[in-house]
Amino acid sequence: MTILIINRNFWGGNSTNDKMETLFNENIIFVFFFAMIAIYNYSDLKEYQRMAIIYISVYALTVLDIIGVKLAIALLVLSLFCFIEIFTSDETKFKILVNPIYKIIDFIYISFSQYAFGGMCCALFMLRIKIPDIINKQEMILKILSFLFMVWTLTATLQQKYVLHTFGEMYKTFTYFPINKIKFNEKLDEACSILISIEDKAYYERKSYSFLSPKYILEILKNKIRNQRGSKKITCVFSAGNRFIKNIFDESRGYSTIPMQLIRSLGIKRGYNYKYRRKIFEILYSGMFFKGIERMLKEDQVAQRQYFKKYLIYIYFHKVNTFLGDATFSKFLNAFDMQYSKKNEKDIYDCSNEGIFIACMGLSKRANSITKDNIEYYLQAIDNVELDSDVVCDMVGKMMDRPYDGNYLQ
Numbered sequence: 001m002t003i004l005i006i007n008r009n010f011w012g013g014n015s016t017n018d019k020m021e022t023l024f025n026e027n028i029i030f031v032f033f034f035a036m037i038a039i040y041n042y043s044d045l046k047e048y049q050r051m052a053i054i055y056i057s058v059y060a061l062t063v064l065d066i067i068g069v070k071l072a073i074a075l076l077v078l079s080l081f082c083f084i085e086i087f088t089s090d091e092t093k094f095k096i097l098v099n100p101i102y103k104i105i106d107f108i109y110i111s112f113s114q115y116a117f118g119g120m121c122c123a124l125f126m127l128r129i130k131i132p133d134i135i136n137k138q139e140m141i142l143k144i145l146s147f148l149f150m151v152w153t154l155t156a157t158l159q160q161k162y163v164l165h166t167f168g169e170m171y172k173t174f175t176y177f178p179i180n181k182i183k184f185n186e187k188l189d190e191a192c193s194i195l196i197s198i199e200d201k202a203y204y205e206r207k208s209y210s211f212l213s214p215k216y217i218l219e220i221l222k223n224k225i226r227n228q229r230g231s232k233k234i235t236c237v238f239s240a241g242n243r244f245i246k247n248i249f250d251e252s253r254g255y256s257t258i259p260m261q262l263i264r265s266l267g268i269k270r271g272y273n274y275k276y277r278r279k280i281f282e283i284l285y286s287g288m289f290f291k292g293i294e295r296m297l298k299e300d301q302v303a304q305r306q307y308f309k310k311y312l313i314y315i316y317f318h319k320v321n322t323f324l325g326d327a328t329f330s331k332f333l334n335a336f337d338m339q340y341s342k343k344n345e346k347d348i349y350d351c352s353n354e355g356i357f358i359a360c361m362g363l364s365k366r367a368n369s370i371t372k373d374n375i376e377y378y379l380q381a382i383d384n385v386e387l388d389s390d391v392v393c394d395m396v397g398k399m400m401d402r403p404y405d406g407n408y409l410q
Contacts, residue, residue: 028067029075032057036079040087047083051115052157054079059150062124069128073121080117081107093167096292105284113277114162119153122146162271164281167289170266173319174293176343179311180303187349190385191356192313197382198360200258204309209259209286259286259312261363265320317348322362324408325400335359335409354391355409357382358399370396 035057039050054076062072085093085103097103111117126146182188196203256264260282267285268278290312297305304311317332329335336355337346348356361367361378370378375389399408 028061029071032061032075033079036082040083048115048157048160050083051080052154054083055120055150055153055157059120059123062127069124072124076117076120080111080115084110090166090168092171095296096167096171096289098292098295099288102288102292105288109280109284110164113281114160114164116153116156119149119156123149123153160270162274162277163269164267165269169269170263170289171293173266173315177315177318178302179297179305179307182304182307182311182314183349184304184307184310185349188310188314190353191317191348191351192310193384194353194356194382194387195258195313195316195360197385198357199261199363203258206257209290210257210283256282257286258316259290261320262286262312262316263289314348318344320363322359322367323365324358324362324367327400327408329362332359335362336404336407338407352391352410353385354387354395357387357392358396358409367396367399 036054039045039053042050045053058067058072058076061067062069067075084107085097088094093106097106123146126142126149129142263286264272264278264282267281267289272278294305294308297308320332322329322332322335324335329338330340331344333344333346333348333351334340336351336359337344339345351359357379358367358370361370370392372389372393375393379387379389379392395409402408404410
């Protein structure tokens with residue numbers, strides 16, 4: 001018995017157990033993170049359910065005065081960052097988002113837009129607002145408001161009205177059409193020219209993927225100032241800047257570049273009607289996602305990577321929706337070859353330039369506005385491609401009858 005006691009003391013048995021017990025009893029951070037890891041490893045829970053459990057746990061610890069608000073926020077930030085950026089099962093995200101700043105941006109955006117992190121912060125801060133003694137009776141009101149914010153946060157988190165696709169889901173279209181298999185020929189050049197002329201004239205010149213390019217913004221502001229005559233210069237600048245900001249979130253304008261339009265088609269799974277969240281997503285992720293893919297292609301020395309911008313337009317034709325009259329097409333090529341959940345049998349090479357022009361006009365729901373009286377006005381904007389105005393008008397006139405083997409455009 002004596003030998004056993006000596007051996008236990010020699011190996012530090014009692015001492016180690018005491019230290020571990022002290023560690024878990026006195027250090028709530030260790031206990032919290034072990035609990036979070038256990039929650040994350042419980043595979044029957046959806047990600048948003050795990051987030052709700054984290055919110056409830058932190059809120060309960062704060063209400064019971066076990067931790068303060070600052071520590072609660074710190075625990076939330078660390079645990080959510082680990083779940084979203086480190087413990088994620090989305091392997092493609094690790095390949096595309098390698099820049100630490102991009103990871104932080106992704107974490108902040110998803111936390112606030114998809115998991116109502118702002119509401120959680122409000123609920124916590126209301127628990128610790130100091131009330132003067134004279135109006136101390138108002139403290140109960142703040143606690144009730146805190147509880148209501150907590151209920152709203154949990155409801156918003158569990159309802160999942162705004163949801164993004166994973167990076168793996170977003171990248172799937174690129175695996176169907178690898179860049180080294182694409183035919184970068186004259187026909188694709190013409191299709192690209194038509195789209196760029198209508199949607200994004202500065203596409204090739206602009207270095208950024210969103211409109212947040214100093215040169216691009218200055219050009220827009222200059223055009224707006226030129227159109228305002230008879231006003232003072234300062235007034236013109238202020239008015240142009242004000243209208244520019246408003247138009248960013250305008251449904252009919254929005255300054256969405258081709259990559260921004262593509263990223264929203266690739267990335268938004270649910271909640272397209274949340275225009276502010278959607279626009280911020282377009283601005284942030286168009287750069288992060290496409291720069292990540294471009295970097296991957298360079299690192300892997302993939303053939304034809306020098307045509308990356310044309311490649312994005314090719315993917316655009318296979319992914320972005322368009323509109324003809326009262327018909328909505330989930331992807332551009334469906335106007336020429338209706339396939340609901342299948343890969344199109346026709347490719348952009350098989351479509352007439354006149355049909356591509358009409359489908360491009362349909363992106364902004366203007367296809368039906370084309371007439372013989374205004375066709376020349378629309379065609380003058382098209383660079384480097386000859387289009388037959390009679391063919392365009394004829395196709396517009398009968399497209400809703402689906403005359404081309406059951407399809408709208410030829």
